[in-house]
Amino acid sequence: MNSAKYDIIIIGAGPAGISAAVLADQHKASVLVLDENCAPGGQIYRAIEKNQKSDNEWLGQSYQDGLPLIEDFRRSRVNYQHSAKVWHLSGAKAVHYSVNGKSHSAKGGQILVATGAQERPFPVLGWTLNGVMSAGAAQILLKESGVVYEDAVFVGTGPLLYLIVHQYISAGIPIKAIIDTTPRGNYLRALRHSFGVLKNTKNIFQGWRWKWEIIKSGTLYISNISDVRINGSDSVASVEYCQRSKWKNLNCKQVFLHQGVTPELNTSLSAGCDKSWDARQACWTIDVDQYGQSSVDGISVAGDASSIAGGVAAAQRGSIAALNMLYNLELISRGDRKVLSKPFKKKLSKEMAVRPFIDSLFKPHVRYRTPQDNETIVCRCEEVTLAQIKESIGVGCKGPSQLKSFTRCGMGPCQGRLCGLSVTEILAKELEIREEQAGYYNARPPIKPVTLAELASLDET
């Protein structure tokens, strides 16, 4: 098999991947960047080059801040392959990917997984109906194509929810209502971490400004709710929410859900990287050392793909990981690694200082992480309900892998990405064990669905 060889292969062209690529290139490493999207930027800076030409100022400063990074990346000698679907990463540092239905392989001296985050599943009754999308999807439609939905209802919690709502309002798109699911107790819990906020007031002020401007805009803002569900037969007819023990109904045709983001796990896990349960973020994180090195030799994980800390932190973590990989490749000395990583570590620690506050404030309530209603679909692909999962547990199912054989939960095309976290927490709750004990699905290649023709198209010698 013909494998192209590189010093460093980076999976993902978001802030972490791009920062790492640019720095590695400056130090004369040969770099291949593989990315699923058609242009660099990841989710946070999606379509930034396209939007540069327009006067879409409602996208906000934090978005525009990403442009210099993308420009540096475009100017570098990095080998950049867009629209590349990585379907295999082996512990032996081999990567298989396909572009336009044709497979390729590459070998790297060092591999960096910088696949970013995905939105946390929001398994409430009716979340599979047509007309329910994630708020991240609303933002992608807006950023990439300027496509919006008027009079939609936004439901959930987290900085990204406020950001997209703020962007909608700034662009003059009417919103029917915002249903804020942030648990009341979170404000108090977050206050305990306010010391960290002092180290990075900019982020917090920006967040409050978004929220203040949303409320000031006169958009219907509903908070202090204890439950939510979406009604409709084929598509959305209304959202119902429970406020002070009373259910209220809100007619609408489009709902955007969001309750935070979680690391993209499948790539790292399939390569054998160790993971841990993070109780504060209520999700799995990939174990890495201070340089982003995972438990698998030669494979590093940086940015939100290891644990959630946002785009600015991702850029720092990408740079730090790049320096470590350069050191491993003997392209820089140990001393250089230490000295050169200092400014990135300093900026990173500023970003990290505010995380305990943000994580505590926006930790979604357990009732939205694990469904309450037995009829709620947990696994969207295989249409497995909470009732079916409970029934399997009742007859002896002990973990996610067994649950697959019992119910096919997690066996559809999304490969557990939209149900895995819920399944961990449901098992932990029902079996009265810790999430670590409940475990997660075993991620195995191919980590993205591929056709046999795609597999067969691999170059052979």
Added chain:
Amino acid sequence: MFKSINSNQGELITIYFEGKTLNVPKDYNVATALLWAGVCDFRETTLNNMKRGPYCMMGVCFDCLININGMDNQQSCTIQVSDGMKIKRQVINSSGKK
């Protein structure tokens, strides 16, 4: 309904959905183009014949699967539209076979 707030849509190309002609911006992906054209029902599920459409728009959820040029299971949010593309709702026929 979804609509565009961009004053200039750029070049439009022709695609077909269920035989119907749609003129859509050239730089849209298939999922965006269909949503913009008012289509939100992309497929029915294999088990309960539930109607589904895009959920995440970033290649994670696989709910936007659709038939493109005769091929089922195409991830429409990750594929750019191209001139003359023939798109069909992905359905299970009465024999239970796709």
